[in-house]
Amino acid sequence: MDNSVRKEQILIVDDTPDTLEVLQRNLTSKGYRTFIASNAAEAIHILETTPMDLIITDFKMPGVSGLDLIRHVRENFKNTEVMMITGYPSVEGAVEAVKKGAEEYLVKPFTDEELFTAVGRTLDKLRLRRIAKAPPSGGAYAPYGLIGDSEAMARVRDSIAKVASTSATVLIAGESGTGKELVARAIHYNSPRASAPFVPVNCGAIPNELLESELFGHIKGAFTGATETRAGFFQTADGGSIFLDEISETSLSMQVKLLRVLQEKEVCMVGSSRPRKVDVRVLVSTNKDLLQLVKKGAFREDLFFRINVITIELPPLRERENDILLLIRHFATKFAEESGKSPLQFSEEALQILQHYHWPGNIRELENVIQRLVLMTEGDLIAVPDLPSLMRFSALRETGLNRTLAEVEADYIRNVLASVDGNKTRAAQILGIDRKTLREKLQKPQKSF
Ligand SMILES: Nc1ncnc2c1ncn2[C@@H]1O[C@H](COP(=O)(O)OP(=O)(O)OP(=O)(O)O)[C@@H](O)[C@H]1O
Ligand SMILES: [Mg+2]
Structure with a gap:
């Protein structure tokens, strides 16, 4: 994705001037608008006057700690993401930070690339969340009827x-x-x-x-x-x-x-x-x-x-991931209005799948998919099972490494069964389990596929 037009505002909080300087320089070079604070009190003061998209805070700081700052931000600034950095790697610290609402956790020393990836990922999540929650009525900035701010x-x-x-x-x-x-x-x-x-x-x-x-x-x-x-x-x-x-x-x-x-x-x-x-x-x-x-x-x-x-x-739609979200919202509003339905919301997971699908038919395909969803979905929340199976399937393949053992197992069993035309005795033999165990595994409710 192109970096030159980013305008997200990031507040960096660290008590070490060197760290502040390096982070600020790096993030500014990527087009982010950056602010710095050397302690939590200063950070809170800045937050009160300037809306931030992301706060990157150190863990250990004199006075109010990074963890307390995270909690404060989570409670008072719903539109701001938090990322924690620390030189004291400890599982407890990470768990605490995540529990208090940090999206990401970076352990010093980290490379510039690791920083950019973590920041990018956190801001992506924020964008998804905002779009998932935003009132669906349009208002998108679209001169010439062209939606997209890429x-x-x-x-x-x-x-x-x-x-x-x-x-x-x-x-x-x-x-x-x-x-x-x-x-x-x-x-x-x-x-x-x-x-x-x-x-x-x-x-x-x-x-x-x-x-x-x-x-x-x-x-x-x-x-x-x-x-x-x-x-x-x-x-x-x-x-x-x-x-x-x-x-x-x-x-x-x-x-x-x-x-x-x-x-x-x-x-x-x-x-x-x-x-x-x-x-x-x-x-x-x-x-x-x-x-x-x-x-x-x-x-x-x-x-x-x-x-x-x-x-x-x-450019093809798959190269403009943010435009995908804007277009989804645009067409969801348009088709809901046309068919007299209430505006649709999308779950974050569903949006993520739609955003990462490769859209070979580009905007025309997206338009058709959203139209079908508006017409076919009962209720007003589109969740993963509502999506066309082709998309769920490609999402599953792409995120193969994130799947649980149970999902991989279920998938594997289905493949084996398919390869023996559904013959359970043969499948059980190949899998090295008895028929009863196979039957039980097949009866377990499985995640939608
Ligand atoms: N940026 C955009 N914002 C909103 N709608 C768009 C945008 N781009 C395309 N569309 C819509 O997507 C559909 C396909 O667009 P269009 O027919 O212009 O594509 P095309 O490149 O001519 O496609 P084809 O090669 O299939 O003829 C149309 O309904 C169009 O209104
Ligand atoms: Mg055409």
Whole structure:
């Protein structure tokens, strides 16, 4: 994840000036806003005036101890996480700290990496908790209808703002479902052409032999069945913008014609040799790597260079974990409102699974999943068993090392049973237990899977 836009506020409490200095320098370099206090009283004083996301406190300090500070923070500042550092590693100390509400526990000496990981993890938990608890009604900051406060989305918005006022051709690249069409619309509707049509054309959905007449129109008698002269999408979009979606799906011969339109700003209707001027801004999308296609000879290099003047890259959703949470909230609110249901809440564990799922279908997939959850879930809390099994399964595999012995055992038994087509006698033999024990194990309530 990118570090340059962090603005979380961290208060560091330690009675050793050197430690304070090193921690402050390191965390500031990662973009956090840092504050320091050399004892608990000072820390509490700062907390009273400045909201903190995280407090990192030493364990042993003169006067009020780190543990007491943790308890005080837990009781009075619900929106602040606590992390404990100490030079006196003891199991009791760790247990105490965690019981009093410290999320993390770091033993000196620790590396910078260990510090960053622990801080990142603690703040992630805080974010999840806030989102799980936040009132679901939207209010997300979403210029152009684009939800997301990641650095990547900020860059996308920036590009939209820059190119909207021009008539430049823009190539919008990204995996399926990342929001390419949404960006194209945003460009058009924020351009001086906004009151003229925005015409999306899915190049992949129109057979290549029909595409030319669909795009440029045809004159009467141009081909069998052309009983009327008909305008194409370019004429429809005159004065506005055309969105050539999935441009890589066009044939090489079509690409020659598109290049000509871009260069000459005129189209020839099928069956006519007279070029007609059109004033159309061209927006293009691809979910394939066009440069790769150029190298393979599947996409014309000259057209590639002509459309690759300004490119807006939409990163896959899995690379923007925070945006996932914002989008979940956005769609949960939207679909609940639409179906007249009360707003949904998500358990922290469910949010964690959704956040770490790899979302191959990106935002479109997330939108569909949330819609299904809103419609199918009774009650207003989404917990882990409500999630699609595919997600629970991949979460289970990813966190394989966190599973309890009982879960691993249950899983293993199920695999063995499946491998012998459910034959319990065979399974018991393989597992080295008798049938009665196997039966008992199978009857035990198991965690949902
Ligand atoms: N940043 C975002 N904020 C809110 N909604 C979004 C965002 N990005 C995409 N969406 C929504 O996700 C869905 C898919 O977006 P869109 O159709 O623009 O993606 P696409 O990249 O064109 O997908 P495909 O390659 O499948 O055509 C749409 O419903 C869109 O409104
Ligand atoms: Mg699309």
